Amino acid sequence: MTYRQLIARFGTPAAALQAVPDLARRGGGKAPALRSRSDAEREIAQVDKLGAKFLSLGQGLYPRLLAELEDAPPLLIARGDLTLLDRQAVAIVGARNASAAACRFARGLAHDLGQEGLVVVSGLARGIDSAAHDGALDTGTIAVVAGGIDIFYPPENEARQTALYERGLVLAEMPPGTEPRARHFPYRNRIIAGIASATVVVEAAPKSGSLITARLAAEAGREVMAVPGSPLDPRAQGCNQLIRDGATLIQGARDVIDELRPMEARVASSPSAFEPAPAEEPDESLLSTIESLLGPSPAPVDEIIRLSGASAGAVQMALLELDLAGRLDRHAGNKVSLKDA
Amino acid sequence: MTYRQLIARFGTPAAALQAVPDLARRGGGKAPALRSRSDAEREIAQVDKLGAKFLSLGQGLYPRLLAELEDAPPLLIARGDLTLLDRQAVAIVGARNASAAACRFARGLAHDLGQEGLVVVSGLARGIDSAAHDGALDTGTIAVVAGGIDIFYPPENEARQTALYERGLVLAEMPPGTEPRARHFPYRNRIIAGIASATVVVEAAPKSGSLITARLAAEAGREVMAVPGSPLDPRAQGCNQLIRDGATLIQGARDVIDELRPMEARVASSPSAFEPAPAEEPDESLLSTIESLLGPSPAPVDEIIRLSGASAGAVQMALLELDLAGRLDRHAGNKVSLKDA
Numbered sequence: 001m002t003y004r005q006l007i008a009r010f011g012t013p014a015a016a017l018q019a020v021p022d023l024a025r026r027g028g029g030k031a032p033a034l035r036s037r038s039d040a041e042r043e044i045a046q047v048d049k050l051g052a053k054f055l056s057l058g059q060g061l062y063p064r065l066l067a068e069l070e071d072a073p074p075l076l077i078a079r080g081d082l083t084l085l086d087r088q089a090v091a092i093v094g095a096r097n098a099s100a101a102a103c104r105f106a107r108g109l110a111h112d113l114g115q116e117g118l119v120v121v122s123g124l125a126r127g128i129d130s131a132a133h134d135g136a137l138d139t140g141t142i143a144v145v146a147g148g149i150d151i152f153y154p155p156e157n158e159a160r161q162t163a164l165y166e167r168g169l170v171l172a173e174m175p176p177g178t179e180p181r182a183r184h185f186p187y188r189n190r191i192i193a194g195i196a197s198a199t200v201v202v203e204a205a206p207k208s209g210s211l212i213t214a215r216l217a218a219e220a221g222r223e224v225m226a227v228p229g230s231p232l233d234p235r236a237q238g239c240n241q242l243i244r245d246g247a248t249l250i251q252g253a254r255d256v257i258d259e260l261r262p263m264e265a266r267v268a269s270s271p272s273a274f275e276p277a278p279a280e281e282p283d284e285s286l287l288s289t290i291e292s293l294l295g296p297s298p299a300p301v302d303e304i305i306r307l308s309g310a311s312a313g314a315v316q317m318a319l320l321e322l323d324l325a326g327r328l329d330r331h332a333g334n335k336v337s338l339k340d341a
Numbered sequence: 342m343t344y345r346q347l348i349a350r351f352g353t354p355a356a357a358l359q360a361v362p363d364l365a366r367r368g369g370g371k372a373p374a375l376r377s378r379s380d381a382e383r384e385i386a387q388v389d390k391l392g393a394k395f396l397s398l399g400q401g402l403y404p405r406l407l408a409e410l411e412d413a414p415p416l417l418i419a420r421g422d423l424t425l426l427d428r429q430a431v432a433i434v435g436a437r438n439a440s441a442a443a444c445r446f447a448r449g450l451a452h453d454l455g456q457e458g459l460v461v462v463s464g465l466a467r468g469i470d471s472a473a474h475d476g477a478l479d480t481g482t483i484a485v486v487a488g489g490i491d492i493f494y495p496p497e498n499e500a501r502q503t504a505l506y507e508r509g510l511v512l513a514e515m516p517p518g519t520e521p522r523a524r525h526f527p528y529r530n531r532i533i534a535g536i537a538s539a540t541v542v543v544e545a546a547p548k549s550g551s552l553i554t555a556r557l558a559a560e561a562g563r564e565v566m567a568v569p570g571s572p573l574d575p576r577a578q579g580c581n582q583l584i585r586d587g588a589t590l591i592q593g594a595r596d597v598i599d600e601l602r603p604m605e606a607r608v609a610s611s612p613s614a615f616e617p618a619p620a621e622e623p624d625e626s627l628l629s630t631i632e633s634l635l636g637p638s639p640a641p642v643d644e645i646i647r648l649s650g651a652s653a654g655a656v657q658m659a660l661l662e663l664d665l666a667g668r669l670d671r672h673a674g675n676k677v678s679l680k681d682a
Contacts, residue, residue: 101573228569228581231592232442240569240592249585251572 003074029325052079066194073173080169089119091196094128102203107135112253114139141168146188147180189213198223204238225250298335344415370666393420407535414514421510430460432537435469443544448476453594455480482509487529488521530554539564545579566591639676
C-alpha cells in the first residue's frame with residue numbers, strides 16, 4: 001500500500017525513491033534503509049538467469065484482478081507461461097492433511113474447470129493445493145509460492161513445481177532464494193485470492209490458512225465458494241462455517257461456473273485500480289492531530305479522516321509519512337495503528 | 342381444505358354435512374358418499390379401545406402450528422403423551438438408507454435438542470427417523486405415521502412404536518387399521534412439517550421424500566435446515582442442494598437453536614389460523630365463469646379470483662361446490678385444476 005501511495009503522490013518509482021528520506025523525517029523517524037542499486041541489479045540478473053520475469057504493478061502483464069487489491073504487490077516474479085494471466089482464474093485451496101476423497105474431488109473439480117477454459121490457481125502446498133494443480137496441469141494452472149521462485153517447497157513437490165515452470169506458471173512475491181516462513185503465507189494467500197475471480201475452499205478445518213484466503217477473497221469482493229462435508233469430520237467444519245457465513249455451496253464445476261457468469265461482465269468492465277489520486281502536502285499540525293488520533297489498536301482510515309477534519313488526500317499523505325518513518329502498522333480492511341514506541 | 346371451507350361457510354360440521362348434497366349438485370356432480378353415523382361411531386369406539394384420542398382442528402388440543410396450514414387435517418388420532426403438543430417442536434427427517442454416521446449424528450442432534458426443551462418430530466421410518474426418535478425418547482418425541490395409529494410400520498419398528506405410545510406420542514391422520522400406501526406419505530410429511538417450527542434434513546438423496554417434507558415446511562413458512570455432506574456421497578446431495586436453495590446449514594443443535602430464537606416470538610404471537618371467513622353464495626353464472634377459467638393445469642386461486650372479477654369469498658364457494666361435486670383437484674401453493682371429465 002505504501003508503494004501504491006508513493007506512486008500516486010510522485011508519479012514514478014524514481015521520484016518516490018528520492019522523496020522517501022524527507023517524508024520519513026517529516027513522519028518523525030529515520031529514513032528506511034533502501035536496497036542499493038547494485039543489490040537490485042543483482043536480483044534482476046538472478047531472476048533473468050532463472051528464466052523468470054518481473055511483473056510490475058501498473059504494467060501490462062501484471063494480473064489485472066490482482067491490481068484491484070489495495071495491497072497488491074508492487075512486483076511479482078513469474079516463471080512459466082505468462083499467457084495464463086490473461087484468462088479468467090478460479091482458486092482452489094484447502095487443507096494440507098485433506099482426506100483422499102477431498103483430494104480426488106479437488107483434482108476432478110480442477111480438471112472440469114480447466115475443460116471450461118478456466119485457469120486454476122493454488123498455493124502448491126500438500127493436499128488440496130497439489131491435487132488442484134494436478135487436475136488442471138493440461139489446461140492451465142498457476143501456483144503462487146510463499147518463498148522465492150527458485151525454492152522447492154514443500155520439498156516433495158519438486159517435480160510438481162518443475163512441471164509448473166514448464167507447463168503452467170509459478171508466481172512469487174519474495175526475492176529468489178527466500179525460504180518460506182510462516183509470516184509469508186498470508187501474503188501468498190492474498191495473491192491467490194487476488195488473481196482469481198472466485199476462491200473455492202475444499203476441506204478446511206476452522207482457523208486454517210484456507211479460511212484466511214477465503215476471507216481475503218471476500219474482502220477483495222470476489223466470490224467465495226466452499227465444498228461441504230459431514231459435520232462429524234473436523235476437516236469439513238471450516239467449509240461448513242464458510243457456507244453458514246454466506247459462501248456459495250459447491251458440489252461441482254457446474255456450480256462454480258453458474259456463479260461466475262455474472263462475474264465475467266464485472267471483470268471485463270472494471271477499470272484499472274491503478275489510478276494515481278491527487279495528493280496534498282499535510283501541514284505539521286495535521287501530522288500531530290493524526291498521531292493523537294492513532295493508538296495501538298487498529299482504527300479505520302475513514303474514521304481518522306472524519307475525526308481529523310482534513311481531506312482524505314492530506315490524511316493519506318500524513319499516514320504515508322508515518323509509515324515511511326516506521327511508525328505505522330497497516331491492517332486488513334484499511335485500518336491503521338501506531339507502532340509501539 | 343374442503344373441510345376448512347365448509348366450516349367457514351356453515352359454522353359447524355353438522356350444518357356443513359347437511360349442506361353437502363346440495364352444494365355438490367350446484368357444482369354439477371353427485372353428492373359425495375359420506376360415511377354413515379354408525380361407521381363413525383364404530384371408529385370412535387375403536388380409537389377409544391386403542392387408548393388413543395381424536396384431536397379436532399379448531400379445538401384446544403390440536404397442534405397450534407399445524408392449524409396454520411391451509412390443508413391441516415380436520416382430525417388427528419393421537420396415542421401417547423398429549424402434553425408434548427404444547428411444546429415447541431423441531432422435525433428431524435432423512436434417508437431410510439442413511440449412513441451409520443448420519444444416523445449417529447441424527448440421534449445426537451435429537452438428544453441435544455431434547456436437552457434444550459424441544460420436542461423432536463419425525464416419521465418413524467427406518468434410518469434417520471428412527472435415530473431421531475431414539476435420541477429424544479427421554480425428553481419428548483412425536484412420531485407421525487402414514488397408516489393407522491395401530492399399524493406397526495415398518496414392522497421392525499414395533500418395539501420403537503410401542504415405546505412411543507408409552508413415553509412419546511404417535512399421531513395418525515388415517516383411520517385405525519389403514520395399511521400405509523405410497524400416496525399416504527406426502528400427507529404424513531405435511532403433518533411433520535406442520536407441527537414443527539423447523540425441519541432439519543439429515544442425509545437425503547435428490548428427489549427423496551425428505552425433500553418433500555422440506556418443501557412443505559418452506560411453503561408453511563417454517564425454517565428449513567439441512568446437514569451438509571460430501572458431494573461425493575449421493576446421500577448428501579439432496580441436503581447440499583437444499584442449502585444451495587436457501588436452507589440453513591446445520592452442524593449441531595446450537596445452530597438449530599440460534600435460528601429458532603426469532604421464531605419463538607412468532608409462534609407466541611401468531612393468531613389462530615382457524616377463523617371462519619364471511620362466505621357468499623355464488624350465482625350460477627359465476628360458477629360457469631370459473632369452470633371456463635379452469636383447465637387441467639393447476640392455476641393459482643388468486644388468479645382465478647382476479648380473472649373472474651368476483652369476490653374472493655364467492656369464488657371460494659364456487660370452488661368448494663366444484664370440489665364437493667368431485668370435479669376439482671387442489672394442489673400445493675393454493676392452486677386448483679379441473680378434473681378430467
